[in-house]
Amino acid sequence: QLQLQESGPGLVKPSETLSLTCTVSGGSISSSDYYWGWIRQSPGRGLEWIGTVLYSGGPNYNPSLKSRVTMSVDTSKNQFSLRLSFVTAADTAVYYCVRRRGVTPNWFDPWGQGTLVTVSS
Amino acid sequence: AIQMTQSPSSLSASVGDRVTITCRASQGIRNDLGWYQQKPGKAPNLLIYAASSLQSGVPSRFSGSGSGTDFTLTISSLQPEDFATYYCLQDYNYPLTFGQGTKVEIK
Numbered sequence: 618q619l620q621l622q623e624s625g626p627g628l629v630k631p632s633e634t635l636s637l638t639c640t641v642s643g644g645s646i647s648s649s650d651y652y653w654g655w656i657r658q659s660p661g662r663g664l665e666w667i668g669t670v671l672y673s674g675g676p677n678y679n680p681s682l683k684s685r686v687t688m689s690v691d692t693s694k695n696q697f698s699l700r701l702s703f704v705t706a707a708d709t710a711v712y713y714c715v716r717r718r719g720v721t722p723n724w725f726d727p728w729g730q731g732t733l734v735t736v737s738s
Numbered sequence: 739a740i741q742m743t744q745s746p747s748s749l750s751a752s753v754g755d756r757v758t759i760t761c762r763a764s765q766g767i768r769n770d771l772g773w774y775q776q777k778p779g780k781a782p783n784l785l786i787y788a789a790s791s792l793q794s795g796v797p798s799r800f801s802g803s804g805s806g807t808d809f810t811l812t813i814s815s816l817q818p819e820d821f822a823t824y825y826c827l828q829d830y831n832y833p834l835t836f837g838q839g840t841k842v843e844i845k
Contacts, residue, residue: 664782664825664836679833680739713781722788723829724772728781 619644621714621729629708629736635701639714639729646695647672652717653690653697656725659710669717670697704736740764740828744837750845757813759840761804761826769805770830776839777822785824786811816842 625637639653646653654669668678670688678686687700701708714729741764751757761771769789774782784793786802789809799814813820821844826837 663838664827666834666836677832681833721770722791723770724784724787724793725774725782725827726784726793728783731781 619716619727621716621727623712623714623729623732625732625734627733627735629704629734630738631705631736632703635699635704635708635734635736637699637712637714637732637734639697639699641695641697641716646690646697647692649673650719652677652719653688654715654717654725655688655699656713656715656728657710658713658731659707662707662710665710667699667701667712671719706736708734709736710734739833740767740830740835742826742828742835742837744824744826744840746840747838748841748843750843751816752845753816753818755816755845757816757820757842759811759824759842761809761811761837763807763809763828763830766806767828767830770828771802771804771809772827772829773800773802773811774825774827775820775822776825782825813842 620642622640629635652669655667658664670676672690676688685702690697711731711733713731715725743762771789773786776782785796790802801812803810823839823841825839
């Protein structure tokens, strides 16, 4: 059974870069049938799709975050990562890593358990 | 971006009730819509994909319908474990967007 687990700092200072890693277990990240992505959730913004990436590259980012987001995949470690630069308090949220089926019909499953990232000095 | 509007934002219901939640897209999205259930402190969980296809392992009391702009999630007989928040998600085009959620509470 495929499982996803987020890891990274829970506290980031304003203007710095948020970095999270998702470790995939129980399956390979190197599949052309699936994308790997990030979704965040905060009380003020609800659920927000950040972006998705295929193991071979070619990310798709939310335009609202595109200038600050970078996603990458490390097939040797079966991990994918999120970097969000120049963070502010508005980026405080629970961040989930997810697998997205890349062929129709699409869906997000499974999800990681989520990790709370707080932006504060 | 496509806007997804759910209604109601919350509802109170009793065990055994039939519950219906609607989701409206700001433009046509064919049947590229999923429904997710979220319980407090947990990640969302896929219930329905492609508007009406039941995810493996999800109880048959859950069903989805609709296409184009109007979609419905129905719980035929509400069970204690169904009290949660439900979200729709359009998967038609980028950026992918969620509805604001419907919280189902115990009456």
